[in-house]
Amino acid sequence: MAKKLGVLVHGAGWVSTQHISAYNNNPHTEVVAVSSRKRASAQARADEAGLQNVGIYTNYQRALQHPGVDIVCVCTPQRYHAKNTIAAAEAGKHVVIEKPIANSPVEMRAMQRAVKKAKVRTIVSFVLRWNPLFETLKSMMAEDTIGDVYYVETDYQHDIASWWTGWDEARKKRTGVSAFITGGCHAIDALRWFAGKGEFEAATPVEVFAYSGGFRKGLKKEFDYIANKWVDGLPLEYDDLEVALVKFSNGAVGKVSVNYGCIMPYTFPLEVFGNKGTIKDNKVWSHKYPGQNSWVEIPSILPDSADVSHHPFQGQMDHFVECIQKRKESHANLDDAIITHEVAFAALECYKTKKPVKLPLRKR
Ligand SMILES: NC(=O)c1ccc[n+]([C@@H]2O[C@H](COP(=O)([O-])OP(=O)(O)OC[C@H]3O[C@@H](n4cnc5c(N)ncnc54)[C@H](OP(=O)(O)O)[C@@H]3O)[C@@H](O)[C@H]2O)c1
Numbered sequence: 001m002a003k004k005l006g007v008l009v010h011g012a013g014w015v016s017t018q019h020i021s022a023y024n025n026n027p028h029t030e031v032v033a034v035s036s037r038k039r040a041s042a043q044a045r046a047d048e049a050g051l052q053n054v055g056i057y058t059n060y061q062r063a064l065q066h067p068g069v070d071i072v073c074v075c076t077p078q079r080y081h082a083k084n085t086i087a088a089a090e091a092g093k094h095v096v097i098e099k100p101i102a103n104s105p106v107e108m109r110a111m112q113r114a115v116k117k118a119k120v121r122t123i124v125s126f127v128l129r130w131n132p133l134f135e136t137l138k139s140m141m142a143e144d145t146i147g148d149v150y151y152v153e154t155d156y157q158h159d160i161a162s163w164w165t166g167w168d169e170a171r172k173k174r175t176g177v178s179a180f181i182t183g184g185c186h187a188i189d190a191l192r193w194f195a196g197k198g199e200f201e202a203a204t205p206v207e208v209f210a211y212s213g214g215f216r217k218g219l220k221k222e223f224d225y226i227a228n229k230w231v232d233g234l235p236l237e238y239d240d241l242e243v244a245l246v247k248f249s250n251g252a253v254g255k256v257s258v259n260y261g262c263i264m265p266y267t268f269p270l271e272v273f274g275n276k277g278t279i280k281d282n283k284v285w286s287h288k289y290p291g292q293n294s295w296v297e298i299p300s301i302l303p304d305s306a307d308v309s310h311h312p313f314q315g316q317m318d319h320f321v322e323c324i325q326k327r328k329e330s331h332a333n334l335d336d337a338i339i340t341h342e343v344a345f346a347a348l349e350c351y352k353t354k355k356p357v358k359l360p361l362r363k364r
Pocket residue numbers: 010011012013014015016035036037038039041042075076077078080098099100125126127165166167182308311
């Protein structure tokens with residue numbers, strides 16, 4: 001059997017548990033090192049996963065030099081993603097980049113240059129592309145189940161707050177940037193994914209107009225919807241609601257929102273309208289089912305949990321390993337993720353100019 005690909009997981013927090021477990025389960029990979037700011041965190045992740053003979057580091061550059069590292073998972077808070085990705089690429093490693101990939105378009109382009117120069121493979125954790133319902137719907141769309149898409153709606157509705165270990169980084173303007181960037185980028189990516197008809201095709205946005213609002217910015221309270229009461233909390237430094245209209249190069253129009261103010265459990269509603277049928281979450285109406293008199297319901301795993309253990313990281317990482325082995329680019333690589341993130345940065349530009357923003361963004 002060929003030598004296994006060695007994995008370094010950097011940033012030993014919540015999401016790293018799933019990267020470690022996915023690479024542990026893949027027969028072609030093994031986690032050989034874990035690094036983090038605190039040694040105890042890296043050690044804890046290694047111990048929980050039962051990793052043996054694994055390198056534990058607090059120095060990222062040293063971790064990159066650990067023998068046998070082929071793939072680096074960047075699982076640190078978002079403000080480090082650009083710097084961590086560039087260092088991994090310069091060390092010649094393939095990179096798994098957690099979303100959001102960067103805090104500015106300038107950072108995104110620096111990452112793109114480093115990856116191109118190093119000729120390494122990348123994948124960005126827009127993990128919902130491997131959600132079983134998403135996979136089923138995309139396969140059906142590719143077989144013309146709803147014809148050509150003309151309208152899509154996706155929404156990231158999540159009362160994200162201090163229960164999240166990453167909250168103190170994400171809630172601040174300087175380190176989190178915006179609601180679309182921190183969490184809503186998942187909905188933007190899904191919007192692109194379902195505006196594209198091909199099974200592995202994401203549509204290309206050409207123009208964005210957006211509004212932001214909500215009520216949580218500056219509020220030192222957060223609602224616990226399970227206890228049904230307000231509790232003290234550290235405030236968001238940006239608007240909790242963003243809504244964008246997106247025009248795509250294939251003629252489709254999309255509406256995407258991120259809503260951190262919603263007082264309810266996490267949901268990720270999805271609507272796709274084609275000229276031969278419609279999708280509403282796991283319900284389908286299609287010209288292919290001439291006898292249907294009610295929605296055809298697909299029994300599947302829906303994108304209805306924010307827990308990382310529910311997210312299909314295994315599918316994402318297995319796909320990435322296959323890309324590395326077969327020397328092919330992932331549909332969810334850095335170049336593609338930049339297109340998704342540009343919608344979020346365009347929304348921010350729109351709040352300033354109050355005008356539609358053309359994509360791709362102008363290089364500054
Ligand atoms: N794709 C998805 O669906 C998904 C889901 C969840 C999160 N994420 C993304 O994943 C990233 C991490 O989120 P998380 O929930 O795992 O957050 P988290 O629990 O706060 O974990 C981040 C870890 O990074 C470490 N860290 C912080 N600063 C560091 C530094 N300068 N150098 C090295 N390590 C550092 C911290 O470890 P120490 O204990 O060592 O300080 C912390 O535990 C975020 O960008 C988030 O948006 C994506």
